Amino acid sequence: MPLFAGFATSISLIVAIGAQNAFVLRQGLRREHVLPVVLTCALSDALLISSGILGLGALLTRSQLALDIAKFGGAAFLYTYAALAARRAFNPGAITPADHAPAALRSVVLTCLGFTYLNPHVYLDTVVLLGSLANQRGTDGRWxxxxxxxxxxxxxxxxxxxxxxxxxxxxxxxxAWQFLDSAIALIMTTLATWMLLT
Incomplete structure (x- = not known):
């Protein structure tokens, strides 16, 4: 059935450890703006998957410029976030009391949007792959x-x-936070480097 096939394929793509998941995990552990963060991620996926079903995937695969912008912009974003995580992990003295205060909602949502839309692989997974798989189900099954x-x-x-x-x-x-931030810095650096090399 198309509904279950879509669920199974999507969940297999999403659960892989990545920048977006690491950010959601960190926000959950901080208990900070969790609902806006998960809604931002899920609604963004809904938008991207719908765009793929409507044919955006075919346009993206033809635009090397759009893919390059996402690739280099996304890598720069991930390297920056990795540096901030490494700073928190390896230089505890640099963490000020303000760092322990809740971040502004606007800042958190913008960061979440960055992890979502500056990652070229999210377009390949949602718009191109899921969009094309959905369209193989025909007019009735694709939605x-x-x-x-x-x-x-x-x-x-x-x-x-x-x-x-x-x-x-x-x-x-x-x-424990030092360990988590060290892992996040490593994940972000690895993903950014992999993004530039692929």
Missing amino acids: LYGLGAVAASFTWFFALGFFSTKLTNLFARPR
């Missing part, structure tokens, strides 16, 4: 497939964001 894919996105991001709020006791010690 059911898309609905399944969108449902997977909502399920994953809400589960990741809100389940991670239950793990805050594990991160009561600064050492």
Whole structure:
């Protein structure tokens, strides 16, 4: 059935460790603007998947300029975030009391949008791959497939964001945050480098 096929394919693409998931996890652990963050991620996926079903994927694959802009812009964004995470992890003295205060909602949402739309692979996964797979289901099945894919996105991001709020006791010690930020810095640097090399 297209609905379940869309869900299964989408969830298999989303659960891979990546910059967006690491950001959602960190926000959940901080219990900071979790609902806006998971909604931003899930609604963005819904928009991108719908765009793919409507044919945007074919246009993107023909525009090397658009892919290059996303590639280099995304890599720069990830390197910057990696540097900030490394600073938090390896230079605790540089962290000011203001760093422990909740970040502004606007700043968090803009960062989340950056992780979503500055990653060229999100376009390949959602717009190109899921869009083309949906369109193989024909006129009647393509939107059911898309609905399944969108449902997977909502399920994953809400589960990741809100389940991670239950793990805050594990991160009561600064050492745990240093470990997490070190892992985030490594993930972001690896993804940015891989993005430039592919």
